[in-house]
Amino acid sequence: MTSALQIAQDGVERIQQHLQCMNDLVQSKNVHHDEIDREIQAIDQIANSTDPRGNRLLDGTWSVSVADPAGDGVRSLRIPSLRCTDLGHEGIGGFVVSIATDGGQTDILSRKLAIIRCAILQTASIHEELSAFLTNVANPLIDVLEIATANANAAQVTIQDTDMACQVSRLTKLDAMMHACPDSPKKHLQNFSDPEILRQSAGTKRLSDNNQLD
Numbered sequence: 001m002t003s004a005l006q007i008a009q010d011g012v013e014r015i016q017q018h019l020q021c022m023n024d025l026v027q028s029k030n031v032h033h034d035e036i037d038r039e040i041q042a043i044d045q046i047a048n049s050t051d052p053r054g055n056r057l058l059d060g061t062w063s064v065s066v067a068d069p070a071g072d073g074v075r076s077l078r079i080p081s082l083r084c085t086d087l088g089h090e091g092i093g094g095f096v097v098s099i100a101t102d103g104g105q106t107d108i109l110s111r112k113l114a115i116i117r118c119a120i121l122q123t124a125s126i127h128e129e130l131s132a133f134l135t136n137v138a139n140p141l142i143d144v145l146e147i148a149t150a151n152a153n154a155a156q157v158t159i160q161d162t163d164m165a166c167q168v169s170r171l172t173k174l175d176a177m178m179h180a181c182p183d184s185p186k187k188h189l190q191n192f193s194d195p196e197i198l199r200q201s202a203g204t205k206r207l208s209d210n211n212q213l214d
Contacts, residue, residue, distance in 0.1 A: 001064055001066065001138060002134065002138045002139070003051070004051050004055060004057060004062070004064075005064075005077075005133065005138055006134070007051045007057060008058060008062070008079055008130055009127060009130045009131065011046050011047075011049065012123050012127045012130065013127065014046055015043050015047070015058075015082055016120060016123045018043050018046075019039075019043070019087075019116055019120050019123065020120065021039055022039045022040075022096075022116050023113065023120070025039070026099070026112045026113055026116065027109075027113070033101035034101065036099060036100065036101065037100055037101050040096060040097065040099070043082070043083070043084050043096070044083050044084055046058065046082070047059050047082045047084075048083070057079060058079060058082040058083075059081050060080055060082075060083075063076065063077060063078035063079070064076065064077050065077075066137060066138075069137065075137045077129070077137075080126065082122075084097040087118075087122055087123070088118050088119050089115075089118050092111075093108075093111035093112075093114055093115050094111075094115060095115065099112050099115060099116070
C-alpha cells in the first residue's frame, strides 16, 4: 500500500510538471500545437500507467481502505482520474483534452489557461490528500504492524521456552542429576574401581560363602 501511494504521488508530481509546461506553451507567442498535444499524451500515459503489481493508480479506479491506526474505524482513500478527459471542469470551459489540436473545442486563450490552472489546482489537492494519507494513516499503520510482529515473535519465543521447560521437567531425577553434575557418573565409576573397595567386596563375599557352608 505504501509503495503504491508513493508511486501515485510521484505520478501526480509528473502530471503537474506537464500541466505547467502546457501553461507556459499556451502563453507563448511561438507555440506549436503539436507540443501541447505531446504534453496531453504524456499526461494520459502517466494516468494510465501501472505500478509493479499491475494496478492503475491514476485513472480513477484505485482505492484503498485500512484500519485507522488510532482505532477510529476505517480510513479510505480513492484517487480520482487524472486523465485529460477528466482534468478541468465544464463550468470553466471544459477539460484539458479540449485544448488538443485534433478535436480541440476551444481556441480562446483565457479559456485554455483557465482549464489548465483548474487542472493544476486539482492535482495539487490530490497530491496534498496523498501526502496526508501517507503521514497520518499509512506510515503509522506500518509502525503498528511492526510492533505487533515484534510482540508475536516474542510470544513465540516464550512458547518455545515454556515447551522446553516442560520437556526438561519430564526427565528422571537421575537424568536431572546427570545434567546438573555431568562429572558425577565418572566419579562413581572411579570409586567402584578403587582397589580397597574391591578387597572389601571380596572379603564380604568370602564371609558370605563361609556362612553358607556352615
